[in-house]
Amino acid sequence: MQLLRDILDKQVVDREQVKIGKVDGLVAELRRGKPPKVVAIELGSISLARRLGVVPGRWTARLAARLSGKRQARPHRIGWNKVRDIGVDIEFDIDVRRTRIFSWQDWLREHVVGRIPGA
Amino acid sequence: MKKLLEISLGVVTSVGGFLEVGSMATAAQAGALFGFQLIWAVVLGTICIIFLVEMAGRFAAVSHHTIADGIRERFGFNAFILPLLATLLVNFLVLSAEIGGVAIAAELATGISFQWWALPVAFLAWLLLWKGTFGLIEKGVSMLGLVTLCFVVGAVMLRPEWKEVAVGAVPSLPHHDTAKYWFMAVSILGASISPYLFMFYSSGAIEDQWDKSYLGTNRAIAGLGMSFGGTISVGVLIVAALVLGAHGVAEVDDYNQLPLMLIPIFGFWGFVLFVASLAIACFGAALEVALQQAYLVAQGFGWNWGEDLKPRDDPGFSLAYTLTLFLAAIPIVLGLDPLKLTIFSMALTAASLPLTVVPFLFLLNDERYVGEHRNGLISNAAVIFVTALGFVLAVVTVPLQIFGGT
Helix, strand or coil: CCHHHHHCCCEEECCCCCEEEECCEEEEEEECCEEEEEEEEEECHHHHHHHHCHHHHHHHHHHHHHHHCHHHCCCEEEEHHHEEEECCEEEECCCHHHCCCCHHHHHHHHHCHHHCCCC | CHHHHHHHHHHHHHHHHHCCHHHHHHHHHHHHHHHHHHHHHHHHHHHHHHHHHHHHHHHHHHHCCCHHHHHHHHHCHHHHHHHHHHHHHHHHHHHHHHHHHHHHHHHHHHCCCHHHHHHHHHHHHHHHHHHCCHHHHHHHHHHHHHHHHHHHHHHHHCCCCHHHHHHHCCCCCCCCCHHHHHHHHHHHHHHHCCHHHHHHHHHHHHHCCCCHHHHHHHHHHHHHHHHHHHHHHHHHHHHHHHHHHHCCCCCCCCHHHHHHHCHHHHCHHHHHHHHHHHHHHHHHHHHHHHHHHHHHHHHHHCCCCCCCCCHHHCHHHHHHHHHHHHHHHHHHHCCCCHHHHHHHHHHHHHHHHHHHHHHHHHHCCCHHHHHHHCCCHHHHHHHHHHHHHHHHHHHHHHHHHHHHCC
């Protein structure tokens, strides 16, 4: 398996097959005397912006913190130990409703979309 | 029998996507100014889009991923962002032009200036997307699109010299207005080979839950549907050449000249048919382009998406088409000339082609996605040809726009 080819940017689904996002970043742990080990994947606009450069990453993190508080100033992480299946999609053994990954969609649903008749 | 029904529905549907303000306006302009001489551009564009649509459908049916998914996943975010932004911009202009097309049809029908119609049109399109299902939009609107067949009927009734039509299908050098000739050729190619068309088609295959058993259906729909759409475009071109040319209208620079096309053939009903064709074709395309904008964003970032879901179940997706529709109405509200915008956005579409076509070469040969159904020699040759064509178009569009644009 190649990390960049087979993991990065692939579709992430939870155990109910809900589309959560794409693998926007990878987190590896450096270990003395041993090869680095992948410990988590990252999701969200902050990790995406970081891939474009240091400055866009910093600005996006600041923007996220201003819009939705300090808790959202870091990218969402899902531990690698939760991975269940790696195919064309990558399935994690989590329930997205119990995470904060969809908090912006919940906000939209509550404050914008849900207020429009017929939604 | 079921397959046959499916194929005929699919063929009708793809006409709905193919024939829109761009193909109508470019074909009419080309016919008026150059007679049958630019038919080859419609034919070439149609052949190219047949291949791309077939591949987009095959990719989706086998891998259960859309082309936009594929570009992001295979090439990474940093490579994806360029086609993403380019396609969002081009689609935005095209959507604006389609809304303008419906608004012009409404102006022709009522006499009330097109600017007033842009927001009602956008609202009606939004309402259909908000409340409707994919099946309703795909089948309902495109069934109505059959009215555009009146151009084919009209072309036959005018009894053109079929030998000359055939001669027009072979590329030839212009005798006058050289820069304009090539600019028209580029715009026709841009109108036929639209990224939104094949990207929407691959999303539609997912919405309709295609699997490998649909590969034959897909091939038939791509081939027949796009040829059908191309035939109607040629019909528009022939009618424009014989009617507008004969009435001394060589340069179509105003939408008000266009309804003249069908009046000598059908009388007053020709006017009604033209207005209905323009309104329906553009409205159908507006729905598809608006949906495609939302598909593109949702698929690119991996959100939940689907036209059959309730908006509250995919808020990001439904907000994307809502914003896109109302923003795209603004240029028309402000009085931007829809015809100029149409021709401009078609040329820009042509220029953006390499960004969305190059990925086909990789995605359709990647066994992890398409397995044994990867491209054969002919399909790969076709992609390479379209890519090369795309690069040529990208380079020549801007100079031609300056020297040959209207």
